[in-house]
Amino acid sequence: MAAASLSQLSFLSNPSPRSLFVPSLRPTTPFRRIHGDGSRFRCSAGQTGFFTRLGRLLKEKAKSDVEKVFSGFSKTRDNLAVIDELLLYWNLAETDRVLDELEEALLVSDFGPRITIKIVDSLRDDILAGKLKSGSEIKEALKKNVLELLKGKGSKTDLQLGFRKPAVIMIVGVNGGGKTTSLGKLAFRLKNEGAKILMAAGDTFRAAASDQLEIWADRTGCEIVVAEKENAKASSVLSQAVKRGKEGGFDIVLCDTSGRLHTNYSLMEELIACKKAVAKVIPGAPNEILQVLDGTTGLNMLPQAREFNDVVGITGLILTKLDGSARGGCVVSVVDELGIPVKFVGVGEGLEDLQPFDPEAFVDAIFS
Ligand SMILES: Nc1nc2c(ncn2[C@@H]2O[C@H](COP(=O)(O)OP(=O)(O)OP(=O)(O)O)[C@@H](O)[C@H]2O)c(=O)[nH]1
Ligand SMILES: [Mg+2]
Numbered sequence: 001m002a003a004a005s006l007s008q009l010s011f012l013s014n015p016s017p018r019s020l021f022v023p024s025l026r027p028t029t030p031f032r033r034i035h036g037d038g039s040r041f042r043c044s045a046g047q048t049g050f051f052t053r054l055g056r057l058l059k060e061k062a063k064s065d066v067e068k069v070f071s072g073f074s075k076t077r078d079n080l081a082v083i084d085e086l087l088l089y090w091n092l093a094e095t096d097r098v099l100d101e102l103e104e105a106l107l108v109s110d111f112g113p114r115i116t117i118k119i120v121d122s123l124r125d126d127i128l129a130g131k132l133k134s135g136s137e138i139k140e141a142l143k144k145n146v147l148e149l150l151k152g153k154g155s156k157t158d159l160q161l162g163f164r165k166p167a168v169i170m171i172v173g174v175n176g177g178g179k180t181t182s183l184g185k186l187a188f189r190l191k192n193e194g195a196k197i198l199m200a201a202g203d204t205f206r207a208a209a210s211d212q213l214e215i216w217a218d219r220t221g222c223e224i225v226v227a228e229k230e231n232a233k234a235s236s237v238l239s240q241a242v243k244r245g246k247e248g249g250f251d252i253v254l255c256d257t258s259g260r261l262h263t264n265y266s267l268m269e270e271l272i273a274c275k276k277a278v279a280k281v282i283p284g285a286p287n288e289i290l291q292v293l294d295g296t297t298g299l300n301m302l303p304q305a306r307e308f309n310d311v312v313g314i315t316g317l318i319l320t321k322l323d324g325s326a327r328g329g330c331v332v333s334v335v336d337e338l339g340i341p342v343k344f345v346g347v348g349e350g351l352e353d354l355q356p357f358d359p360e361a362f363v364d365a366i367f368s
Pocket of ligand 1: 321323
């Protein structure tokens with residue numbers, strides 16, 4: 001093992017000496033550092049391919065969490081259950097009526113008109129060509145169509161964290177979509193896989209926003225950097241946090257940001273400033289800019305996602321609140337329309353309710 005990594009190991013085995021953060025740094029910096037319980041993480045420093053391994057572990061976890069995915073999508077599944085009834089009594093003479101109703105069921109679940117027509121037309125062609133001869137074959141073809149779409153257009157579902165530490169993940173989106181909650185849940189997951197996480201309270205608009213993130217830091221045992229004074233610039237909080245992440249041997253810095261309407265020009269500009277500030281500290285960062293989209297808004301999320309993508313370049317999506325929504329089809333529409341992969345889905349408010357997105361598990365969950 002290289003000398004550098006050995007020294008990191010010894011640092012990590014004596015985690016978080018308080019003197020590293022306070023009070024000596026206080027006078028020179030406007031930021032306050034709050035300690036979570038830094039004593040529980042496993043050491044990961046100096047391992048080649050750590051981020052690749054992390055991505056893979058999360059993926060494997062997605063497969064083993066199928067139960068959770070299934071319960072999260074129960075309302076979508078109820079909505080789509082009508083397809084089973086339709087196909088149970090399907091016969092060739094009734095193909096048009098059955099496909100019309102199937103089309104309706106997909107639209108109600110927010111598959112979106114474009115993708116719905118594509119799927120139904122493809123099924124019709126295969127039925128007329130004699131390739132699909134029973135209800136169950138049609139159902140399998142339907143699942144296959146959806147899966148191919150998800151895999152073709154949104155295949156990079158695992159986190160791409162590069163190779164330089166710390167990796168930086170920015171969470172962005174409109175107000176109330178679930179950014180802070182998703183960040184907390186993501187921290188929990190990554191920390192459980194052995195990563196050393198630093199949170200950055202980049203939502204400087206509301207005092208309550210950093211309090212909310214501090215609660216997540218406590219809950220997950222992560223450290224956090226918050227602005228010490230009011231009206232601090234989000235970009236400087238993020239910049240300080242990433243510097244701290246670098247100095248402190250953190251694996252990943254998770255940056256929260258304020259909710260903003262995609263139509264608000266100056267707030268979108270601020271997001272660009274945040275991105276630049278982070279890149280100034282670590283070239284190539286942020287590694288991921290994840291946009292949180294509220295699943296209950298259905299297809300209204302599409303213009304939001306387009307605008308954020310145009311302004312800062314979205315690398316992945318987190319679709320939240322799919323537990324409360326019967327509109328799980330929006331996952332498919334978003335991938336089809338934007339070609340941006342869904343990386344996580346939020347299926348509840350608890351710590352474990354952020355699931356890495358696995359296309360197979362998703363398709364099984366909604367069409368079971
Ligand atoms: N049911 C459910 N609720 C969620 C999910 N994700 C977030 N929420 C809830 O949605 C509400 C808003 O979540 P926040 O994390 O504060 O959203 P935000 O995007 O950070 O909001 P702003 O910072 O105000 O823009 C909270 O009540 C969360 O508990 C989810 O996957 N399922
Ligand atoms: Mg928030």
